[in-house]
C-alpha cells in the first residue's frame with residue numbers, strides 16, 4: 447500500500463453533506479480538499495473560534511462544515527457570484543445550521559462589514575487577491591485571531607518555474623509574493639503541504 451493511500455484512509459470521515467459534495471463534484475464547483483477541510487475544522491475546534499469570516503462561499507460547502515466544527519460557531523461568508531450565492535443560501539437554509547451562517551452576496555474586494563469582529567478568517571476566493579483580502583479583512587479580526595488561506599500551491603503552479611501562459615505566470619508570481627510577504631511578516635506562519643496547500647497565519 448502506498449503511504450499516501452494509507453494516510454488518506456485514516457483521514458477519511460463520513461461526509462456530513464453528501465448531496466452538496468456530490469453536486470460540487472458533478473458540477474465542477476471548486477470546494478476545499480477533504481484533508482485540508484479536516485485540518486481547518488480541527489483548528490477551529492482547538493482555537494475555540496466562534497465567529498468565522500470566510501471569503502469565497504461557492505455553494506456553502508465549507509461554511510456548513512465550519513459551522514458543524516464545534517458548538518456555537520457562527521460563519522459569515524462572502525460570495526460575488528449570484529448563482530453560487532443563491533445555491534449556497536438554499537443549501538444553508540435546508541441544513542441544521544441555517545441560524546449559524548450568514549451568506550453575503552458581494553465582491554469581497556469592496557464589501558463592508560460594519561463593526562463586525564471575527565476570531566477566524568478563511569480566505570478561499572480569487573488567489574491573486576490573497577494579499578488584498580488579507581490586508582482588508584485583518585482589520586475585522588480580534589487579537590489572537592487565526593487566519594487560514596487555502597490553495598497556496600495553486601494546483602502545483604506555485605513551484606513551476608517554466609510557466610508559458612502569461613496570465614498563469616502572473617497569478618503564480620502574485621501568490622508567490624503573498625506567501626513570501628507572510629513568511630517575512632511579524633506573524634507566525636505555517637505552510638502546510640495538505641490538499642492544495644494551506645497557509646496558517648497567527
Ligand SMILES: C[S@@+](CC[C@H](N)C(=O)[O-])C[C@H]1O[C@@H](n2cnc3c(N)ncnc32)[C@H](O)[C@@H]1O
Pocket residue numbers: 476477478501502503504505506507508509524525526527530552553554555570571572
Ligand atoms: C474555491 S471557491 C470557494 C469554495 C468554498 N470555500 C468551499 O470550500 O466550499 C472560490 C469562490 O470565491 C468566489 N470569489 C472569487 N473572487 C471573489 C471576490 N472578489 N469576492 C467574493 N467571492 C469571490 C468565486 O466565485 C468562487 O465561488
